[in-house]
Amino acid sequence: MTHLAIEDVAEYSATSAKIHQHWFEVTGGWATDERAETEPQAQQRFAVATHRHAWHAELWERRRPAIPVDVAPVSVPAGATLGRDTPVEHRLEAYCAALDVVLAADAALRSRCDERLDPSTLRVIELVTADLVRLRQRDG
Helix, strand or coil: CCCCCHHHHHHHHHHHHHHHHHHHHHHHHHHHCHHHHHCHHHHHHHHHHHHHHHHHHHHHHHHCCCCCCCCCCCCCCCCCCCCCCCCHHHHHHHHHHHHHHHHHHHHHHHHHCCCCCCHHHHHHHHHHHHHHHHHHHCCC
16 A cells, blocks of 8 residues: 655645535535526535535645645646536536546545554545535435
């Protein structure tokens, strides 16, 4: 197993915080969009997601190491962003696809975590993953 370097934890935490903050902002807009009233189950799903993503952004931000390290600029993985102007009928599909991208990235990071060396990062991944899986599988 390749162990995570502190720079990896710092970069991943920053990226994940940025993704979840973005999702919080977009899903919040989708949940309150009057045009989406024809999709009440999706609106409700996005309302729940909004709160989860705000919390996830906070978790990842707090997980960033306090020790100053040089990290690469934050870049969001392709497919993880949501378009604010995504048509109502395509929002759920776009959201689930973005969730899949981040779930795969989180799984890859989890495979590199050593519970003895970095239980805090592992716990954040487990909490966030559990929520994302529920949001992904939700029927409405």
